[in-house]
Amino acid sequence: xxxxxxxxxxxxxxxxxxxxxxxxxxxxxxxxxxxxxxxxxxxxxxxxxxxxxxxxxxxxxxxxxxxxxxxxxxxxxxxxxxxxxxxxxxxxxxxxxxxxxxxxxxxxxxxxxxxxxxxxxxxxxxxxxxxxxxxx
Amino acid sequence: xxxxxxxxxxxxxxxxxxxxxxxxxxxxxxxxxxxxxxxxxxxxxxxxxxxxxxxxxxxxxxxxxxxxxxxxxxxxxxxxxxxxxxxxxxxxxxxxxxxxxxxxxxxxxxxxxxxxxxxxxxxxxxxxxxxxxxxx
Numbered sequence: 001x002x003x004x005x006x007x008x009x010x011x012x013x014x015x016x017x018x019x020x021x022x023x024x025x026x027x028x029x030x031x032x033x034x035x036x037x038x039x040x041x042x043x044x045x046x047x048x049x050x051x052x053x054x055x056x057x058x059x060x061x062x063x064x065x066x067x068x069x070x071x072x073x074x075x076x077x078x079x080x081x082x083x084x085x086x087x088x089x090x091x092x093x094x095x096x097x098x099x100x101x102x103x104x105x106x107x108x109x110x111x112x113x114x115x116x117x118x119x120x121x122x123x124x125x126x127x128x129x130x131x132x133x134x135x136x
Numbered sequence: 137x138x139x140x141x142x143x144x145x146x147x148x149x150x151x152x153x154x155x156x157x158x159x160x161x162x163x164x165x166x167x168x169x170x171x172x173x174x175x176x177x178x179x180x181x182x183x184x185x186x187x188x189x190x191x192x193x194x195x196x197x198x199x200x201x202x203x204x205x206x207x208x209x210x211x212x213x214x215x216x217x218x219x220x221x222x223x224x225x226x227x228x229x230x231x232x233x234x235x236x237x238x239x240x241x242x243x244x245x246x247x248x249x250x251x252x253x254x255x256x257x258x259x260x261x262x263x264x265x266x267x268x269x270x271x272x
Binding site for chain 1: 147149150153163165167171172173174176177189219220221222223224225228230240241242244247248249250251252253255256257260
């Protein structure tokens with residue numbers, strides 16, 4: 001791959017430590033930096049990672065749309081990167097972020113709003129914003 | 137699939153909401169229930185999930201060893217399940233756990249001990265236990 005002067009780059013130490021899967025992707029967990037809440041999990045390719053580091057705004061790779069997904073590009077619920085960490089095997093990224101508004105497309109703060117309790121799935125968080133207002 | 141009386145089962149509501157990938161796996165994030173620390177990310181298949189729910193001890197599917205991986209089976213660093221949550225798309229699990237000792241095979245509390253800072257990878261946590269003592 002050639003890089004021109006305007007292409008964001010990934011620091012060599014990080015790139016060498018990361019293991020992208022057969023599709024060129026690595027899972028990225030987004031955690032609110034101050035409260036510790038796990039907001040969501042999505043995927044990054046090299047381009048999404050490079051852009052995230054260059055801009056400080058989190059960019060994922062959308063597997064369903066097969067293109068870069070700048071978090072908040074439609075909903076305006078942006079994630080600002082505070083710190084990027086990787087795990088011992090280099091096959092998972094942890095993003096410490098500052099989440100504007102809500103992370104979930106359902107209008108909830110976090111995507112993990114269903115808990116398995118007593119054989120049922122229980123909703124443990126309500127939407128804070130009407131999804132119609134985010135995407136309508 | 138037939139189940140005999142001793143086979144752990146997954147509640148129907150949970151099974152119907154979960155989306156396993158083409159390999160029959162779903163990523164599972166382990167978070168310490170009280171501190172909020174993200175400890176690790178690994179994978180579960182239906183069997184690992186069923187066993188985890190049945191026993192209350194977290195069991196993953198090891199992709200490298202191609203078998204069930206009862207967390208702590210060798211190291212004795214067991215994860216006890218406090219609550220299991222799933223995300224909006226049903227393609228990621230969040231495990232709230234109580235981690236005995238350390239989660240990482242390097243002897244660190246959590247696997248995410250390397251941070252990308254100023255173009256370098258910085259170790260932000262030291263081992264608490266010698267890995268030799270865990271796996272010696």
